[in-house]
Amino acid sequence: MQTTDRNQIGSDDYSFHQLQQNSSAADPSLLAWEITDANDKPYGTGKTSVATGGITVGLDSGAFNELNVDMALYLAYLPHYRQKSVRSGRYNTTYRLAAHYEFDSTNHFCDNPSTTIGKVKPVVSKFTLTADVLKGCQLENTDVLLDFGKVGAVSATRGARANANIDVRCTYETDYQLTLDNGRNFKDGFRRMKSGKNFIPYQLYSGSGTSVPWTKVSGKGAPVNSFNSHPIEGKLAPATVAPATGIYNDTVIMTLTF
Known part of the structure; x- marks a missing residue:
């Protein structure tokens, strides 16, 4: 043969x-x-x-x-x-x-x-x-968790950080774009986590320790048995007033296009 x-x-x-x-x-x-x-x-x-x-x-x-x-x-x-x-x-x-x-x-x-x-x-x-x-892409981790943990009033005003990765698998060398929406409580240029009637504003950045806001990330599909990992960092916005105690959360939708 x-x-x-x-x-x-x-x-x-x-x-x-x-x-x-x-x-x-x-x-x-x-x-x-x-x-x-x-x-x-x-x-x-x-x-x-x-x-x-x-x-x-x-x-x-x-x-x-x-x-x-x-x-x-x-x-x-x-x-x-x-x-x-x-x-x-x-x-x-x-x-x-x-x-x-x-x-x-x-x-x-x-x-x-x-x-x-x-x-x-x-x-x-x-x-x-x-x-x-055919061209194809998928998110390897569809439930990405950015957990700021237990944050005190002082930490909240100084901008605590949390990190995670968004993993993308695509057909080899397929072009793709990964975008994030503004969450459920966006206001005045900030995403916001909510607890009852209280809010904590935060920002999302592309990469760890960077100051580049996450807008749209582009990439190409890796070889078959691997994927691309995109680091994401969340940072609490400095607050002039300490937030009320409570459990704060927000949901941000990831969209993968190719």
Whole structure:
């Protein structure tokens, strides 16, 4: 088994990698798949393996004029944890499947398969494998918690901080944007946490220890088995009056577009 243009780059001798059309040779985009028989026996690329699978049939000489053998093969794309750099787009590859035949003219085939002496030119067929990988993104942590903890009146007026991460997984090199709304109690340029009729204003920043307000963060999808982590920091706005005691909270909606 091999591609007609020899562009499979399997990580082992039993996986195939389709090269995306117009993919860069320096940074190829590859979609991995495998082929097995009914017993889950893998078939190799033929790069280093000699026998990539097959069946042995033993018959008495003169018992047949014609031999028909059916063998089912199953193709499947590998799960994401066995993929690597898969960009969105079309993957289309033509493969050569070669069937090799060998005949034993002795009566001891089952006892001594090494006595095979007759070889027939292989029968070669072709098939084309096509897949369309779509762009996709998801939030790995949909419930991000910024917890300021127990804050005293003095800390509240000095601007306590809380940190967290927003993790994004996308199809490799897919462009995306991550935005946050103003929460439920926005007023006078500040998001506000609420407890009863009382409020504590705060700001959200892109990154830890920065002064860059979170407006819109952009990124590109990481390789298949990883994601991008975007740090977010919340800071209480300095207050001229100590807030009333209570449990304060707010809900901010994250929106991921791609």
